[in-house]
Amino acid sequence: MRGILLCGGQSRRMGQKKQWLPFGDRPLLLHTLDQLYKTCGDVVVVASDEEERERLARLHVNAILDQYPGQGPLAGLHAGLSGLQGEEWACLVACDLPFFRGEILQDLAMLAEEDRAAQAVVPCDGEQLFPVCALYRGQARQIAASCLEDGQRALRQFLQRLQVRYVPAERYASYRPFPFHNMNTIEEYEFARALWKKEGWS
Numbered sequence: 001m002r003g004i005l006l007c008g009g010q011s012r013r014m015g016q017k018k019q020w021l022p023f024g025d026r027p028l029l030l031h032t033l034d035q036l037y038k039t040c041g042d043v044v045v046v047a048s049d050e051e052e053r054e055r056l057a058r059l060h061v062n063a064i065l066d067q068y069p070g071q072g073p074l075a076g077l078h079a080g081l082s083g084l085q086g087e088e089w090a091c092l093v094a095c096d097l098p099f100f101r102g103e104i105l106q107d108l109a110m111l112a113e114e115d116r117a118a119q120a121v122v123p124c125d126g127e128q129l130f131p132v133c134a135l136y137r138g139q140a141r142q143i144a145a146s147c148l149e150d151g152q153r154a155l156r157q158f159l160q161r162l163q164v165r166y167v168p169a170e171r172y173a174s175y176r177p178f179p180f181h182n183m184n185t186i187e188e189y190e191f192a193r194a195l196w197k198k199e200g201w202s
C-alpha cells in the first residue's frame, strides 16, 4: 500500500512550518515517515512549493508537488494518488500529528479489505473526523479533482461525495497519547513536545 505524507500548507497559525518542528533531535516529518514505512512499501511525500521540495531533498527525501497549488490538504491527496489504480488503497497522513502510529494504518487497511464498496476509511470521534490520517482508493483522485475544480477544497465536502467507512477512534484507545491529536499553534507544539518527552519518546 502506498503512503502519502502531506508536507505542504502555510502553517499560518503556527508561524513556522509544522513539518520542520523538532521532536527530539529530528524534525517531525522524519518521525512521521518512519511510522508510515511500518505499513507502506512506498511513500509519496507531497510538498506545496519548490522551496519546500528543495529543503526536503537536502534530507534525501524526494517529494512531488501539488497540481492544484495553494488548495490545501485535498490538493496534496490528489497529487499523492497519482498513478494509483482505481481499486488500490493509499494511506494519507498529515505531518502535524506528533503521536501518529503506523500500526493504526495496518488496522484501517484490514477494515478496508473487508469493505468492497468503501472508497475511503476514515477515523472519527463523534462529529469530529480525522481525514488526514485515513485511507483512500485511487478512484478518489478524480473526485478530489472535481471538488477542486468546483472550488470545494474542504475535506468534509469531499468526503460527502465518497462512499466512506467511518471507524470510531475509540478502537485505538490503547494508543496513548491520542494518535490523531494534531498541532496548529505554538502552544500546542510546546504541549506536544513536553508530552513526547514525558512519554520517553525521545
Ligand SMILES: Nc1nc2c(ncn2[C@@H]2O[C@H](COP(=O)(O)OP(=O)(O)OP(=O)(O)O)[C@@H](O)[C@H]2O)c(=O)[nH]1
Residues within 6 Å of the ligand: 006, 007, 008, 009, 010, 011, 012, 013, 014, 018, 019, 046, 047, 048, 066, 069, 070, 071, 072, 073, 075, 076, 077, 093, 094, 095, 096, 132, 184
Ligand atoms: N501538499 C499539501 N499539503 C498541505 C497543503 N495545505 C496543508 N497541507 C498539509 O495538510 C495538513 C493539515 O494542514 P492544515 O493545518 O489544514 O493547514 P496549514 O496550511 O498547514 O496550516 P494553517 O495555515 O495554520 O491552516 C498538514 O500536514 C499540512 O502540511 C497544501 O496546499 N498542499
